[in-house]
Amino acid sequence: MSATGLVIAVDGTSGSGKSSTCRGVAERLGLRYLDTGAQYRAMTWWMLQHGVDVDDAAAVAAASARPDIVSGTDPRDPTIVVDGRDVSVQIRSDEVNRAVSPVSAVPAVRERLVALQRDVVGDGGIVVEGRDIGSVVCPDAHVKVFLTAxxxxxxxxxxxxxxxxxxxxxxxxxxxxDRIDSGRAVAPLVQSDGAVEIDSTHRSLHDVIDLVVGLADQSPSTASER
Incomplete structure (x- = not known):
């Protein structure tokens, strides 16, 4: 396998630096980048726009197949498009922030988006960030990281x-x-088996990127290329 076939899974808590780290690693290694959290936010934004009660799990489940969600994978300019509209800015609103956890906890939502995420991952060559990547989406990822602070x-x-x-x-x-996502019944936020924990509290972004790139360099899939 070439280095471009790598799958790097990065999970962790909100605000720990996942997005900046993953985009930096993807740029450094020439890989694609997938922000799965943006997909859950996009689903949440769509529910709010269409008047779906986000606290009604049955209503959310019934509507979850309707939005068309497409993730751009360029780490320099990742996009998230819903029904043909780029909503990269809209999904970061306070309203979406408040609603994303209950929507993300609905099994039908997770089933649909995990399938979408696996389609994007495909044959690899990608850095994927989220909260259940190493445990559910890509349990066989070549490199697994759990980022905390x-x-x-x-x-x-x-x-x-x-x-x-x-x-x-x-x-x-x-x-x-964190309490909601760690305690949900389906795909909770956990440190997956084999994941390396990195505490970014006292590390610069550059240092964290270096650590993840170092793990990728040590992966058997890339070691054979050297």
Whole structure:
């Protein structure tokens, strides 16, 4: 297998730096990039736009097959398109932030999006980020990473991304989502078997990218290429 056939699975908590890390790793290695969280956000955005009660699991399940969701995989400019419309900005709204966990917990939603994610992964050559990649979506990934950081550091990063949001409320929001995602019955947030935990609290983005690239270099699938 060539290095371009690699599958790198990166799971972890909100605000731990998954997106920046994965995009950096993909650029460094010349791989594609998939943000599975954006797909769940896109599904959530569609539900809100179509008046579906996101707290009604049956209603969400019944509508989950309707939206057409397409993920761009260029790490320099990832896109998420719903029914032909790029919603990369809209899916980051506060309204979507509040609704994404209950939508993501619906088994029918996860079944549909996991199938979509596996189609995108295909024969590999991709860095995939999410919360159940190493455990459910790509359990045979060549490299598995579980990225974490202290809640305060995560809150500071997320608040900065959101233009100076209140750090205390941001931290509580992140912890609330972690509790929901870790406790859900289907595909909870867990560190998968074989995943290497990386704590990004006191590491620069460059250092974290270096660590993940180092793991990829050590993978038997790339070692044979050297």
């Amino acid at each position: 202290d809640p305060s550091a995560r809150a500071e990063r997320r608040a900065a991304e959101e233009g100076g949001s209140d750090i205390a409320s941001t931290q509580e929001s992140l912890l609330h989502r």
